[in-house]
Amino acid sequence: MMTSSLASEGKTTTISNIATIMTEQDKKILIIDLDLRKPAVHKQFNLSNNTGLTDLLLKKDDYKNYTKQVYPKLDVITSGKVPANPSEIVNSKALQDVIKELSFHYDYIFIDAPPIIAVSDPITIAKFSDAVILTIAYSNTEKELAKKAIDSLRSVNANIIGTILNKVPITKENKYYYSYY
Ligand SMILES: Nc1ncnc2c1ncn2[C@@H]1O[C@H](COP(=O)(O)OP(=O)(O)O)[C@@H](O)[C@H]1O
Numbered sequence: 246m247m248t249s250s251l252a253s254e255g256k257t258t259t260i261s262n263i264a265t266i267m268t269e270q271d272k273k274i275l276i277i278d279l280d281l282r283k284p285a286v287h288k289q290f291n292l293s294n295n296t297g298l299t300d301l302l303l304k305k306d307d308y309k310n311y312t313k314q315v316y317p318k319l320d321v322i323t324s325g326k327v328p329a330n331p332s333e334i335v336n337s338k339a340l341q342d343v344i345k346e347l348s349f350h351y352d353y354i355f356i357d358a359p360p361i362i363a364v365s366d367p368i369t370i371a372k373f374s375d376a377v378i379l380t381i382a383y384s385n386t387e388k389e390l391a392k393k394a395i396d397s398l399r400s401v402n403a404n405i406i407g408t409i410l411n412k413v414p415i416t417k418e419n420k421y422y423y424s425y426y
């Protein structure tokens with residue numbers, strides 16, 4: 246799963262990029278939008294969000310009716326209509342059952358989650374995720390806030406496999422690292 250301390254640190258952008266790049270390793274990948282308060286994965290891939298995860302959980306029919314293929318090895322389940330009770334969905338057994346089923350059909354499932362400081366959803370999601378990646382926006386997120394987010398994740402034994410420092414400005418000094426040579 247992907248999370249961050251605050252909103253707009255770049256979770257959706259980064260998770261979409263990583264998932265896309267990983268398809269080059271011939272892995273079958275699924276992105277699920279579980280940021281139900283601010284769903285945005287559909288925008289990254291120009292998909293309709295008329296139906297998605299919330300419909301799959303309600304109707305309990307074939308998951309394939311709700312996956313959208315964006316590349317040969319990359320599928321997306323958009324959020325679907327945003328419910329009045331996002332936390333109920335995130336805490337539901339139905340969600341865990343669906344993710345368990347999906348795990349048999351994909352090599353990796355990337356979950357786009359809400360930011361940690363805002364709501365408890367990401368901590369719930371961390372409990373059933375194999376690994377957590379934390380995006381931190383350069384010069385935006387106070388250290389204390391990032392530490393707090395990490396502490397919350399550790400309190401549920403989340404497996405933090407890495408952090409991404411995002412939005413680093415390209416200056417004269419560090420330009421070299423971004424150039425092709
Ligand atoms: N590395 C980056 N450089 C510049 N802008 C970025 C970068 N990553 C994300 N953004 C922009 O920041 C905004 C928030 O990104 P988004 O991925 O939607 O964040 P989140 O999912 O954490 O709310 C978007 O407008 C996005 O285009």
Ligand SMILES: [Mg+2]
Pocket residue numbers: 256257258280283284285357
């Ligand atoms: Mg987002």
